[in-house]
Amino acid sequence: MAPPLKPKSPFAERLIEARGDMKRIDAAQALNLTPGRLGSYEQGTAEPSINTLAAISSLYRISIQWLITGEGEMRPTVAAQGMPASQEPAPALDVEMLRSAIASVRRFAQEEAWVDKASPEVWAEMVAEAYRFQVTTSEGEKRRMVAEEKAKTDRMAG
Template sequence: MNRKEIGQRLREAREKVGLSRDHVIALPEIEMSRSTLQQWEIGQTEPSLEKLAKLAQLYKVSPQWLIFGEGDSTAQAPAPATNPSLEAPAKHVIFNEEFVLIPMYDIEVSAGNGLFSQGVTEPIKHVAYRRDWLKSKNLDPYNLAVVCNCGDSMYPTIPNGSCMLVNLAKNQAHDGNIYVLRLDDRIYVKRTQWIPTGGLRIISDNTIYEPFDLDKAYLASGQFEVCGEVIEISHIIH
């Protein structure tokens, strides 16, 4: 194999799908450092066949084209992460050598009365998460956002004022998990449980709040959305 030619094709394929080196190495399935990817692309070192196959799949080209310059070299950009309520955080992710800075949005999420602030398109700040921690959890930084809870209905699991890391790729409800949910024009943080009728039960951890059920018709009406799953919670201990 000619490693310089392979390197040129690796860089060409990556750029065609609109991925930066930082984005590539942040993906859980791609286990390599930025310097390693850079060395491959400039032809300093030669990648293994296993890594070439993974990159070919990511870049939507054939392994034969990457290795020999033969076959399909057409690469299409992957569909961007979508999230109508949180405004596509992908473009706001920032990388450095050790950390990934995830955007925090000034969306007032209420686990009590459903207060919802609309129209936020830019993050108010970024929250740092270690690259290795995100990889260990198989989390794609481009599918993450941070929002803050306002209310006590999920206490003690989520105290008032807690920051929540939300995985926007997890937009299908499962029993017992905690989600950021949109009901009409309100945002809630709740647990979910499917019920035999095909509806969804919305549950608060604070027992003073009664659970309530959403029927199948409402779930299909377009007024309901699972925005993402809450996967990490942080708060100040007073």
């Protein structure tokens, strides 16, 4: 039996809470991780990749926003049916859109020189906001904004 973990961050505490009664070895196998790697996430000594976060959210049927930030419900209810989300398929997470959101926040952080100063919670909030923006913004609006950004970059370079 795996020793009890002492989480070093709120994220790690939420990760342990989300696993619930599932054995770490079973969860690790389902996530294609070693039990030690999952344990390092649950201790707060390592952080999972975007793909692993998406897999964890899907396996545990939890809100990725709750997992990352602690905001909202761990397992939101489906209001129309009054059923826990754990009984409904988890909404698909667009991993490419999430990667794009992370890249956008990283570029912004580098430009603003706070890339090494922000806490994981601040990073999570920024990425969550960028992801929400990408999900809710129309493709035409995105193309217009990309064109404006390219024109701005071109003006600065030339």
